[in-house]
Amino acid sequence: MNFDDPLIRMAMVLVSGIIGGELVGRIKLPKVTGWIGTGILLRMLDGYLTTSHGLKLGLDPDAVSTFGPYMNFVLGYIAFTVGAALHFASLQNTGKRLGLLLLCEALITPAVVFFSLFILGGMDTKPALLLSAIAICGAPGTTVLVVQEARARGILTRTLVAAVALIDMVAVGMFEFVYAFIRVPGGGTMSLQAGLVNVGTEFGLALAVGFTCAGLALILIRTVVGPAFVGPIMVAVILGSWGAARGMDVSGILACTFAGIAVSNLRHGTVRSTEAYLQSIGGVLFAAFYTFAGMKLDFSQVWPNLSLVLLFFAFRFIGKYSGAFIAMYFANATNAVRNFLGLALLPHGGVAVGLILLVQNDPTLSDHADVITTVGLAALAINQLLGPSGARFALNSVGESGKARPRLLDFLDEHRITVTVDGNTKQAVVSSLVDQLYATSDMPIEKEEFVRQVMKREASESTCVGHGLMIPHAILDADAKMEGVLGISRKGLDFRTPDGRPVHAVLLLATPENERERHLEILSAFAHLITHDENLCEQLYHARSAAHAYNVLHAEAAEEINYFLEEVLEEFRDPNPSKPNP
Template sequence: MAIDFSPDHVLYQLALVLVAGIIGGEIFGQLRLPKVTGWIATGILIRATTGHHTAITGLTSHSVQDFAPYMSFVLGYIAFTVGAALHFASLRNSGRRLGMLLLGEAVFTPAVVTFLMIFVGRMIAPDEMTMRAGILLAAIAIAGAPGTTILVVQEARARGILTRTLVAAVALIDMVAVGAFAFVSSYLAEGGAGGEAWHSTWSTAVVSVGREFGLAFCVGALSAGIALVLSRTLVSPAFLGPTMVAVILGSWGGASGLNVSGILACTFAGIVVSNLRHDVVRSAEAYLHSIGGVLFAAFYTFAGMNLDFSLVMNAAGLVVLYFLARFLGKYVGAFTAMSLADVPPRVRNYLGLALVPHGGVAVGLILIVQSDPRLSDSAQLVTTVGLAALAINQLVGPSGARFALFKAGEAGKDHPRLLDFLDEHHITVDVSGKSKDDVIRTLSAQLYNTQDRPTIPQDEFVQKVFEREALASTCLSQGLMVPHAILDSGQEITGILGISSEGLDLGAPDGHPVHAVLLLATPESDRNRHLEVLAAFARAITRDINLREQLYHARSAAHAYDVLHAEAAEDINYFLEDAMERHA
């Protein structure tokens, strides 16, 4: 029986790409560089050498096209996951800085890129650089790299205000990029910015953006809605993960059929699922986590094969200019936005660097320019400069993001800590009330608006807190009050911290005004941690005047979080594994 060995089989090629990517990622990991950078570099190397080894591997520079459905699924999964991070109740305290950041991305990045590419770019290549090409490149520059960013965050095991802002922002930034590109491409396609027909109407461009977002939302919301109905009626909990995979496939496929962005559709699907039934998102993430390494290693190796590094030499001056212009726009925009949002300095100084990675959305927008005959006059330059600069960004961007996480002090902070339940959306400043009852009711309402709420009805919880308070005041010394209730059900402690810089007259035994009210809901099974929290807060507030003053006068929930989770606060917010070792 003859053996028909064909290196052209897609599964054989997928195996080769996957193994090569894994090896490249491990090598870069040994060099203390992000594995995603190694995957991308491996893809670039494979593309550069395919001409010499096609007889063995079957790979060519066009092989990536055979894996388009696979690439679309992984990109859709990334978009769904990032959209799921936009759980609105959990972002209650992040709205101002996210809004300022999106405004900065929509204004500073395209403005800086447009100015430098048109005025400086024309000095470098006067015959090639046009205003139309500069505007298109500026819109593409807004896009980030959600998948790369999330992988770097996971690899760095990061947690904190910068990390939270970064993960929430990358999906929104890509949505801004798609909207800006839809507007700009529609405007230019009608003859604007140097075209023959200056009659291009702004209304046409606005309608194009509305259509893109409207249809993408309808597709994503419909897919998510059908899945949620099925999960409540027919689908068992064991199949929630596969059902969410179907949501991703359906959202991307439906969007493609309507000729709108699959990335937007999957992002909207993630947002809808997360905000209507957040526990389902966790099921999907857990389901795909076991094969996440396979998905991402192959995906980013293929992404590297899309990027012809030899393009850098064809337009080296413009490529370097575009890379630097985008970096400058990202950094200045983020720095300005975070300054206006009054975030901690370490977030303000390093967020722009963490936003440098450039990824799949940019590639998709460049391909749209290539395929639109109305933009043919700019297609070659946009493709050459855009892809070459993106190749550089893909190689250095992940390292820059990882460096930012380390410099901000958030890397390696995902280990369980005593006060993990007090993340930013479980902290509120400027709490007010004329009595203990008023304060407790206000904080209870805010606690029940978060994702991690107690397992009993709100009124019942408030009554339990009142009953405990009637037994003995929970006002401790030096402005601290810790009202709480022990619950019969639940797995982990939760709570909310209210801060008043002016102080509340709640009849504390020592006569001091109350500046911090820590409302706790503790299940019976987590009573030991409850006692640890009480002891840690009491020690910190009474012994550390610096921490006390910083916490009592925090300007925002982000600043309060920064105080409690900083290295200087490890005596109060220690790693639980360290405590276990001490008690062993």
């Protein structure tokens, strides 16, 4: 049999990866860990058979290079998906957390890693600088896979998924700066200004490529392409962005990330079409990709550099954890996010592989390529073997695993909550909340008409229900989904109420005709909260941030009011329910 045929190699790698992932999944570890480990074993098996029996399976780095376009597409898809997660309207309450985290990632992680390699490990300056920049990289694909497998939802999950995209952009920028700085012909040095110009040019060209490809695709979708081909058009965006970027000698990862950002913020629904289109083959894409990634590591080069590998791994983790902890401390994040975000950032993935390969293929860095490749890939393999489990442990520890299921109050996500609502009149308060509603939701009627309907309803009968709660709303003559925002005032709003108490929470609801039943369920849930659970009520009314308010409403203690809808359906089917219907 001819094992040199690329399709046979692909089949062997794919089947092996699937088996490895399934076996690892049975012991409750992320499948990506099994894929990486399978790749490492395949390379070792190929070497053993070649040496001992003269049988070469072709499962070595040459096999990976054969599938270069495939690997590039999966990297581009990962970058596009993570860029699409940066829907700015949905991240408006996370800006402080993300900003501080990126600052700490850009300063603390590379500084800690450089110190360990240069001072403790005695590594030369150039490889130490490059590995320090590579250490910033996260693993968007791995992180998204772990989140999906864990069915996680919450503040840590939201921060993590948004952060990994931006962290990789910071890593690429830092790497490009260091890369340009040390590659000056003749062994000279580049000025700080020239290095910054180089990074700015890289980002500017990548942004232009990504936005151009995304813009052309959206024009086609509006004018020519039908709904059935939205997914394929987005695949073309990924391919075009990567190819055009490589043709201009800029980062394909950045270009695809910018393309995802453009599509998400210009036509958000298109992102879901793309994900749905590729979901059916997602197992093929990721299983083969990460198995191939594991095959890149040459263990014969690891043992002579084992001390450097361990230093890189250990101090990268120290940098990641301390940087995330410091950032979340100053961002006033919840204790759960502060304590576990650093652990969740441990995975190290595709972008780091791309940067290592860039060094490996540069003849001007041939003196340092071997040590960078060995240390970088060996530590990456350890991170990919342990990192997904660390991320899963973090999600489990903060109670966000299994929460990505429909719940009654799902529309009250963090970006639809504010804790600074204020106003002297109901009109002013409602108008401010309507602005937030329209900034974060696709509404079927004009803003002014919605405000008029809400205030007309308020004039006929006050929605101040007592106990500090007000629920202004309007019933929309449209076939849409329930939308709403929650405004919290810690000091209280001085409105006329049945019990004379100031209003601390204003729940603004936009209810379509087809959601009237859910509207009543939500009113019942909040009435139950304010009258039966004083502790939860006080936590909500005095929440320090939107994230704290979100945690109150989505915590286990609140499941009696913010229940999982599928559990309610099961109870209706069960003739002897274990607990009464909400």
